[in-house]
């Protein structure tokens with residue numbers, strides 16, 4: 261499969277993965293080097309407008325009176341955006357009820373779907389978190405994030421898993437939510453549209469879906485990857501959805517990496533306040549295609565390849581299959597679930613979300629119990645990831661104990677000697 265001459269965009273989670281296997285990436289016909297050499301993003305003097313500032317009180321939808329104070333609660337139900345339709349008074353709202361009905365229903369379904377997606381995707385990210393965060397702090401609205409390089413990972417000697425605890429020791433326990441989410445969703449936007457695409461489609465298969473890739477405007481937080489600081493300008497993926505009512509929305513699943521709280525916006529508002537420039541706007545599938553194209557060339561036991569296979573499995577077997585199973589067992593559909601009256605919906609939603617969170621955790625835990633995901637060295641002392649239980653068995657007596665490792669820490673020659681001896685005696 262050929263690589264396009266001018267890649268519009270290097271998928272961003274991918275970019276980070278590629279950094280971890282750079283010798284391989286540079287051998288490939290993609291512009292990783294350009295990427296490593298570009299200037300780091302400048303600190304923004306004026307952080308982007310908060311959601312409150314953007315979505316402040318508006319004119320009455322019925323009579324146009326400014327600064328109206330009540331809004332339709334139903335369309336704002338999902339809590340993932342401030343899609344408020346304002347009215348100056350109850351009589352005005354009542355007068356507008358018939359005209360508003362279809363729009364209200366469509367908005368409610370959409371925001372419910374997005375809220376379910378976000379809760380589950382957050383759980384997915386937390387449970388498959390693999391960034392080695394060494395250092396994080398926030399200064400003047402800019403987050404400095406330093407990732408530990410995979411090469412120097414001492415965990416390989418002891419067969420540590422490539423998975424990391426979220427948020428990890430480097431992120432303070434009392435860090436505010438926005439900072440933790442920025443770390444969690446940092447460079448995660450392409451993954452939603454590649455690995456997560458089938459799940460996106462199941463939950464959001466209404467209206468016309470498009471994939472947008474943009475340069476963002478005025479991020480409220482800027483993650484500066486200290487060791488490879490050039491990832492941010494390479495595009496941000498989001499969804500453009502046109503509903504049957506004609507309304508168009510932006511769904512930004514991973515805007516938290518820029519300090520943005522909401523996921524759902526009317527399209528015009530999003531374009532006005534969040535978009536600096538469009539790189540592309542196309543039917544769903546572009547990011548997935550690029551992602552597959554690159555990963556088919558990456559060794560399945562490299563950290564990047566294994567991590568992606570692992571996460572794909574959790575999405576497909578944990579989330580997608582879990583969702584389908586739930587709908588069969590409960591004799592329902594996405595549409596039916598999302599259309600339930602509020603009290604019933606709250607109950608059904610909780611059941612579904614619990615079911616799927618359990619399903620995600622099981623799907624992560626099971627291979628880990630078998631030793632899948634642990635790091636090991638090949639003959640050249642390059643790090644790889646165990647991807648089968650046979651491999652896990654093969655290496656179980658090779659990994660150093662904590663004591664063995666600490667006794668020889670810093671002495672590469674000694675460590676390698678022990679390792680080789682163990683390999684020889686275990687085969």
Ligand SMILES: [Zn+2]
Nearest residue numbers: 320323348352
């Ligand atoms: Zn009014």
Ligand SMILES: [Zn+2]
Nearest residue numbers: 332334335364
């Ligand atoms: Zn409404």
